[in-house]
Amino acid sequence: MLELRGIGAGYGRAQVLRDMSLRVGSGEILCLLGRNGAGKTTAMKAIMGLVPLMAGEVLLDGVSLGALPPHEIPKAGIGYIPQGRRLFGELTVAQNIEIGLMARGEGREMRERVLGLFPRLRERLGQRANTLSGGEQQMLATARALCLRPKALLLDEPTEGLQPSMIEAIRVVVRQMREEGVAVLLVEQRVDAVLDLADRVAFMENGRVVEEAAAEALRADHAIVDRYVGV
Amino acid sequence: MEFGPHLMLAVLEGAVTAAVLSLTAVGLSLVFGVMRVVNVAHGEFFMLGAVLAWWIAGAFGGHAALGFLAALVVAPLAVGAMAVLADIVILKRIGYDPERTIVATIGLLYILQQVTLMSYGPEARPVAAPFNTRLALPWVEWGEAGPALYWPWGLSITSYKLAVIGAAVAVLVGVWAVMTRTRIGLVMRATQLDRDMALAFGIPVERVYALVFGFGAALAALAAVLIVPISQAHYLMGGDPLLLSFIVVIIGGLGSLPGTVVAALLIGLSDGVISVFFSPTLAKILATLLVALVLVFRPQGLFGARAA
Incomplete structure (x- = not known):
């Protein structure tokens, strides 16, 4: 299980994440949705230790990763698939x-x-x-x-710019990881691509998670999605 | 001496320069490539190698080869260890920031130079070569009875100079093998290509940096130990290798090892030939002019990738 407890992070003096909390269970796919600049990628970098934490802590299976130097964090069992590969x-x-x-x-x-x-x-x-x-x-x-x-897998826009057959191949593997009990944190821009893959969806705004919902509920009622990512 | 034999002599002298220069420049290129640090103190690590070689060779009695062999092993290791220390104490603390590391290594340059002046002194001191046989070289002459070999007066090289060329080639092959065939080489190249991703895949980047900085300095020190029986140790001897290494690294393409070696051959050989036929100053002028031309017309260097 991957857990963020009230983390704050940013670049230099520009704080991007403020008191962000999140919990991804083992064998669960949680999708992070939000507009550009909401802090999704920064959240992933903060988990990996590539952006220093200003506050809060990151826990993997209950063990805090905050005190580890950045190169020890993947060794704890976090696999990172960054944006742009x-x-x-x-x-x-x-x-x-x-x-x-x-x-x-x-x-x-x-x-x-x-x-x-x-x-x-x-x-x-x-x-x-x-x-x-x-x-x-x-x-x-x-x-x-x-x-x-990995015990936890971070995917940052894995289907960006791919053809449908490739997208499907990636999704098959992500589902397989869920079956094996990996905690999957997924960032995606395209809502329709997410809703039938994710178990839960967390919406981000201004560097914090403002609402969480089960993917099933969102499939039935699209209104929440439109509020946070609609144009 | 006629033109042919004269040219051959110049090329051989140039090859010795090229051999030593390529070792020094590959050290500089590694540090810049992997760490993005412009190490202005690189020439001082070269100088320290030569000075330590004198000191170590003097501490050993007996045959000259014994002291020299000890220097060949101990001096690069000692200088490498010093560089690792400098990396941990200075460069790591300033976060490997490109501008600050330049200023910091300039400071390091003066510290190393002045400490050497205060302890070792201003004299230039020789180290005895382990072997130094004069080998006369033949030249071909077309006489009435067809081509014939003869030994022109003054056309010769010492066995030690040939050994320097051979040793440099062997070390360069070794460096190439480490970078392409071993795990530590893979880790260094991954760090060079993408520092953040290296961290995200468990590579201890700071330890790799310290290792690379030490390795680069050790290569410069090794080059200096090889050259010191030919040129003598002096506390200001680091200036020329630093300038030439920068020239070579820029021409070859920042961070490209094959480019660095090719450029070292080019600069070393032309330096030898131009110094013999014209003057050493002209050789430096032309090399610097070549750098200017490369920077204007091919800023990524001869072998460099376009966007780093």
Whole structure:
């Protein structure tokens, strides 16, 4: 279970997150919705320790991550799939996966598992990551994060700019992670893409979570969604 | 001496310069590539390598080769350790900020230089080469009976200079193997490509930085130990290697190791040839002019990627 307790974070003196609280259970997909600038990406960076916490704490399975240096946070079991994928572009597919495996000392067995999830990557092991297509890059970014055997998985706009078949492949894997008991925190812009995948939805405004709802309720009543992300 | 043999001599001298320069410049290039730190004190790490080599070689009695071998091992390690300390005590504290690190390493440059002046003194001191046989070199001449070899007077090289070239090639191959074939090389390249993602995948970036800074300084010190039997140790000897390394790193492309080696060959060889036929000052003028041209027409360097 991943829990944020009243965290504050920002860049320099510009505070973006204010007293933000959130809880993602194991085997649950929580989607973070909100307009641009609401603080969704910053929340993910704050969890990863890439943006320092000004207040509050982040807990994974009840253990506080706040005191850890940033490179120890993924080792606690958090896999991060950032916006724009951010692969190690000049390294090969195999080397990107290798870096994911090194983080928590996973080995050949985990490598086979992620390559089994994304067979396309196996055909491209020796290819440089920045020569892959957009969908393949997203697969690699996902595979790299799964190599950590994560307890919590952070996905920041994973379907941005992908064709429908690729989007489906990513969704299948995200569902599979839920079945395996991973706590999944998902940031998405497109509401319709989210509602049939997520279990719960949290709406963000001005750096805090202002409302939470079950995805099922939102499917029945679209009014709340329109209030927070409608144009 | 005729033109042909003269040119060959100039090229060989240039090759020794290129060998030492490529080691020094690869050290600078690694530090800039991985850490984005412009290390102005790099030449002083070179100087420390030479001064320590003199000191270590003097501490050993017996055959000259024994002291030199000890210096070859101990001096780069000691200088590398010093650089790691400088990284932890200074660069880490200022958050590797690009502007502040320049000012900080300028400060480090003067501290190292003045401490050396106060302890080692202003003299230039030699270190005996472990072996130094003079090898006469042949040249081909077309006589009446077809091509024939002869040994022109003055065309020679020492066995030590050849060994310097060989050692530099071996070390460069070693660096290349570490960067492309080992886990630590993979970690360094990942850190270079995306620092935040390296952190997000459990790479201890600050430890990698300290290691790279130490490794870069150790390469400069190793280059200096190799050259000190030819050129002598002096507390101001760091200036030229620093200038030439910057020239080489800019021409080769910031952070590109193959580019750095190619540019070191280019600058080293042309420096040798131009110094022999014209003057060393002209060689430096032309090298600096080349940097200006590269910066104007190909700012990313010969081998650099366009957007870092």
